[in-house]
Amino acid sequence: MRATTTAGRDVTDLLMEIYGLTERQATVAMMRSRGMSYREIAEELGITVSGVRNHLEQARMKMKVDNDFQIARIIGRLEAAMGPSLVIAIVPVDKSEQVIDRLIQEGEGVTEMTGRGGYTGEEQSVLFIITEDEDKVREIIKEEVGREVPMFVMRNPTAVP
Known part of the structure; x- marks a missing residue:
């Protein structure tokens, strides 16, 4: 159960990187911060309740905290700091309308610029997408275009507790 906010860089990864948690420790901490009981966590992960406690x-x-509430506060701050990402994707002009329609249907904000450029000098569409879920955007574009396209992602974690 990885809590993805922005692709490639989720809160579980940050807990592991910043605090040195193992993936299992970070996962259990995330589940607990969502209000799951020790028993619920144990059942979902197939471990014992004492394993969850450990x-x-x-x-x-x-993390140098005294209780689960403090863990939840840190996780909440990390999630808030992750914020949305800006994805810039270069898509074929003949596919851009389909991609834009699908992104809008899925609730993503998107703006398009079309022009000549790149390595080929051919006309291309550049999409600017504000998203909370880069993976979803990447998947939608791949499905609509039929292949992966060049993308640049700008992530903006504003603060790390």
């Missing part, structure tokens, strides 16, 4: 105790020690 993972959370290790997470608390590494």
